[in-house]
Amino acid sequence: MMKANVVSAHGGPEVLEWRGHETGEPGPGEVLLRHVAVGLNYIDVYFRTGLYAAPNGLPFVPGNEGAGIVEAVGDGVTSLKQGDRVAYAGPIGAYAEMRVISADRLVKVPDSIGLDEAAGMMLKGMTAEYLLRRTFEVKPGDTILFHAAAGGVGLIAGQWAKALGATVIGTVGSKEKAELAAANGYDHLINYRDEDFVERVKDTTGGKGVDVVYDSVGKDTFPGSLDCLRPRGTWASFGQSSGPIDPFNIAILSQKGSLFATRPTLFTYIASRAELEASAAALFDVVGSGTVKIRINQRYPLSDAARAHADLEARKTTGTTVFDV
Incomplete structure (x- = not known):
């Protein structure tokens, strides 16, 4: 069984519980993704505290940004295959070693961009x-x-x-x-x-x-x-x-x-597949050309998400923070 940070009650960073969590198998149109890195964003705090409601209520796995390797694909998925390098911004559920996610929310990461870099830049x-x-x-x-x-x-x-x-x-x-x-x-x-x-x-x-x-x-x-x-x-x-x-x-x-x-x-601006692809392509272009540089200023193990949240809320972090999985 893989592990994830699970929020069972709204509150401070301490409600992030690192524990076993069932992943499930990919259904039609879905893939099983093994995370390599996950991004930290202030919106994660909003969901943890209850300022924003998680789509399916409590308990839930927070996190809206990640990157990794496709482990398996469900029926009807033709755009991705096992071994593809991919990244995403949303839906919620990134603070996990592995997750099932809709294939149409994933974009392939160019070889010139590292997966940790991608994990820290998709949402931001x-x-x-x-x-x-x-x-x-x-x-x-x-x-x-x-x-x-x-x-x-x-x-x-x-x-x-x-x-x-x-x-x-x-x-x-x-x-x-x-x-x-x-x-x-x-x-x-x-x-x-x-x-x-x-x-x-x-x-x-x-x-x-x-x-x-x-x-x-x-x-x-x-x-x-x-x-x-x-x-x-x-x-x-x-x-x-x-x-x-x-x-x-x-x-x-x-x-x-x-x-x-x-x-x-x-999430309104990338609601359609065409909008998501266009936004990601523009981002990959400015990063790939060197116009915009993504500097990872802080790293934490995914199991230490509570400390990362505390540091973020105390304004101790700058720029991009990623969790290593």
Whole structure:
């Protein structure tokens, strides 16, 4: 019997229980995947605490990102075969040595990209892709603000946005994180612990504001994020690491400059097979060309997921973190 991290009750990192877990056999349209590496993402914390509901309730295996080797294929699967190197972002269930997963959610990993690298970039990298290319299409000359610049999505987005021709402003929580973000495409860094990020953005842009704010922080950066925008600018709220945003009167968007606001999620943007393939192909292209570099800054054994979650929530991690399986 293989092992997995199982959540039987919502709570802190300690609810992640490393124990035996039945995998099952692949059914029609499914494959049995042996993980080589699994990615750590803040959305895993949301599911663990119950902020987001697991699709099938409790108990469940968390994790939305992984890569590995196809061990067996079910009836009707023609796109993959035993031994293929594959990766995915969603559905939930990655914190396991092996899993059964729908074949149409997997993409083949180019030989030029390591499986540990792929495991740490699928969810974060395709998130950066849809934010920068589809939620608000970043163009040469745009100025953007990205909160949590030294995080997993932030470091990818900084490099990618710079390659798209943008001026990239980021917020961080320490001098060390500012240095890391500066090495990954950011032109201007703001330490939110010491500085008022709204005032700094106004100073940096000469009072004009930015074209778009990408915000995964939530409660602590609202409504300040709106005050950083130019008239008719876009606020893309795609996470809430500091807690959910309190309900607000939508009229605030008109009062602050006829602003656009959206709450996107990756899984809507890769819902169809065509969208998944296009997003993954764009990501593999920028990584394969060296335009975006995926640096694995932390590694943990999959059996030590509780410690990894504690470190993530304490903001001790930067960039990409992977579990070795």
